[in-house]
Amino acid sequence: MICPRCDTDKVEVMATSPVGHVWELYLCKTCTYSWRSTETPNKTDPKLYNHKFKIKPETIPSMLVIPPVPPLKA
Template identity: 35%
Template sequence: MKCVRCLHDTAAKFAEAPDKSGAWEMYACSRCNFTWRNTEEPEVITPELRDKNFQFTQEVSDLQILVPVPPLKK
């Protein structure tokens, strides 16, 4: 399934309404870590309507390297 944020085919459904009513479903992208519900506003879950400033267009490898957390002191 295509992610609405990074537009890669790396998203999947990971949760649904516990009462099995189909009232909502949740999706997550394994590439950019974006999560969304199928009940979000169209401006959030429709790539053509999303604000381009909120699209993830970088390659993950191009992102800044996070500073590692040092080990706990004894």
């Protein structure tokens, strides 16, 4: 399986529906994008995923992980 956001093959099943095997939850180990098997194709298919939101795996290490928290107001 290919991640729709970063196009890598490091995708794992994170969870499955507890009743009836209705859905699966996937997680990309490269970019941490997650999605259910019941999502629309524009969220699950790498070819249909919005190009504006694609991530290149090589840029991930230089991205900010946590936004800075502003100082408390007095």
